[in-house]
Amino acid sequence: MNTKQIPISEMINIRVFYNKKSRAKYISHLDITRCMQRALKRAGLPIWYTEGFNPHIYLTFALPLSLGYESESESMDLRLVTEVPFEEVKDCLNRALPPDIRVTKVQLQKNKPDVIKTALYEITLKSDTVTGQVLKDCLDHMFSEEKIEVVKKTKKGNKMIDIKPDLEIQSIEVLDYAIHIELIASAGIEKNINPTLMTDELIGKYNLEDIQTSVMRKAIYDANGNEFE
């Protein structure tokens, strides 16, 4: 696989969409990068390697996912040095990936990751003792207040921010001892709000004990609400 002579202009920039579920949610972003590099290698696809002292597979991820979240909308960008049908790229990768990471779609990069403005999350709060109705009432109450102030850890230290303008609840489904929330939250380079900030605040504010939280990222959108492609 000698790839060095091909000019960048002739390479094919592709975007690979994939799911990350079940046991795979415990793989950190850093480890996903290595896992994908190895999968690409196993798949035997004509991938472009960076040149220089320490060649490695050129790979970028649109929106890193927090450890512990599942996702149906992950994407990574890479370069092929020769044309391969997208369906074939998908099949090759799926054969090479561990079972809990599945490629769903391969396409050309239609827009840049900096267009990302929001993401849709499905959040499940589950408990053995607190009813779904109580959970919903608490959530409604929290959102009826003027601000939802939480502590956000940043590189410069912790700061208080109001996350209410960054959150939009799409739906709430109440079960006996659980609720499912569909939530749109700010996402992307400029502002990225982690839904766990909201759920942790909810649990802390109302002293809810024994709550299990699980989060699944369902989709990623641009400023007009169109899906990131």
Add this chain to the structure above:
Amino acid sequence: MADSLKDKLDQVLLNVQKPARYIGGELNSVIKDKQDVDIRFAFCFPDTYEVGMSHLGMKILYSLLNDRDDVWCERVFAPWLDFEEQMKKHNIPLYGLESLEPLSEFDIIGFTLQYELSFTNILNMLKLGNVPLLCSERKGLKNLVVAGGPCACNPEPLVDFIDLFMLGEGEEVMHELMDLYKASVKANDTKETFLQKASQIGGVYVPSLYDVTYNEDGTIKEIIAKENAPLPVQKRIIKDFDSVYYPEKFIVPFIGTVHDRAIVEVLRGCIRGCRFCQAGFLYRPFREKNSDTLIKNGKSLCETTGYEEISLSSLSTSDYSQLESLLTEFIDYTNDNQVNLTLPSLRVDNFSEELLEKIASVRKSGLTFAPEAGTQRLRDVINKNVLESDVLNSCTIAFAGGYTSVKLYFMLGLPTETLDDIKGIIELAQKVVNAYYEMENRPKGKGVQVTVSVSTFVPKPFTPFQYEPQDTLEMIDEKQKHLVQSVTSKKINVKYHDSKTSVLEAVFARGDRRLGKVMLKAYQDGCYFDSWDECFHYGKWMKAFEECGIDPAFYANRKRSYEEVLPWSHLDYGVSERFLQNEHQKAVASTTTKNCRLQCSACGANKLLGGACFEY
């Protein structure tokens, strides 16, 4: 069962560091239906995931067992302290990473014994898995606890806890043991009947079939075999090493591990006979694979794992007879496929410019040489067969090749060592520094860094030094101080380790059956993960020794006579006691022994092959 455990894990895993260690699901891990297998085997590595997943033996036996339709082999590692705390809090038993089912569900629980300081982790893992610690508490065939690996050469400190040991190489004996276990379960055998039958398999040591009696001075009087058990028990070896089973796939971990790469096993054994080195004697006789086999093994692993690095592993890879042709052919493949080729074990006396070029053509990593001792006299005592000029030549080649730092390994506390030998370590390091500055075309404006890394010598069974006392803590401390005071340059950086762990290592390496109760006591007082500084409690260990009425110095610091019945004298690893004694005498006289390729020194291991190791 598995579902409820997975739910519980989902509750706690985000509260611990590196949760990916505890959930499995890695590429090439093997999932089977438990209804379809006869034997569920838990392969337990008594240390963390990162350490255990680096171990080649586990990879080989995991694949070998899972290639059988009747066995499902899973992996189990010692949980780190934060996760252990969560496990206890949420009532989560230790479990297999593939099925997420508790250790107590497994038919056979196998431990690999890589170093003495991991022994207490075995107790902790059994405990966390709800498996009774003592052999006597486990009545039936279920939860049979077995062990193998280098420390099985003196397994006596562990006989209270482990039902049977496999001595030597496992690739064949493992199959025989599985076949017997399956038949015994079918025949409804008692555990005693099974163990008696197992003792008839070559390489299987069943400690309960041997009685040990003691003299008044605490030494062993006699070891007697019962119920037709063999005496001695001979270790197993693979006669045709080139065609031995080798996995086509490795599990690829998600998190970084200590050695996260593909490995091909170039050779077993070692021709060198360094007198301190247990592995050099345990794995005799010397056997190599053909370079074609290695290339086949290597390509297969690169293709199935996607690893960016492959290492040519052995005790001394530069002694491989086909190294040049292997490298020439294999480097073409690794270069074309963006794979970094590494050779971890090189010797200073045959480290050539060509070899360096071949390694450097891939990627630069650090260079380490192991002179082991600071003076020629002491290097002759340990039979290192390395000259000062070899060390200086190798370092000069490395410097000329663009390296500006080298690491030199030494041991402190070797038999016959004096303070002059210790000063010699620094003098050698200084000569390496000088060699750099004497080089005319050295990189401009760049200094050199020589790291002197010093470990404490531990006398081990089946080596010529098995008779030797270990230096006391006080002696080692004094020597370490002398070493640091001898440093003559800022370019020399000395690294050494607290020697208290070496004392414990020495006690268990040459220990006997009476140490089982000390181990249990220390474990109950909170000693495990002893090889991790933050978990090592020397005080608690000494208290446990005292409470059991056992003096650690009896094991660590006492000289043994050739007449003494050693705790492992009923086990046969091929090398004869007469040879070890002869080598010991030559050591004391600073006389070297030629390497096996130059001349056979009649160690006795060739009887395992049924012929000479080399044609002369």
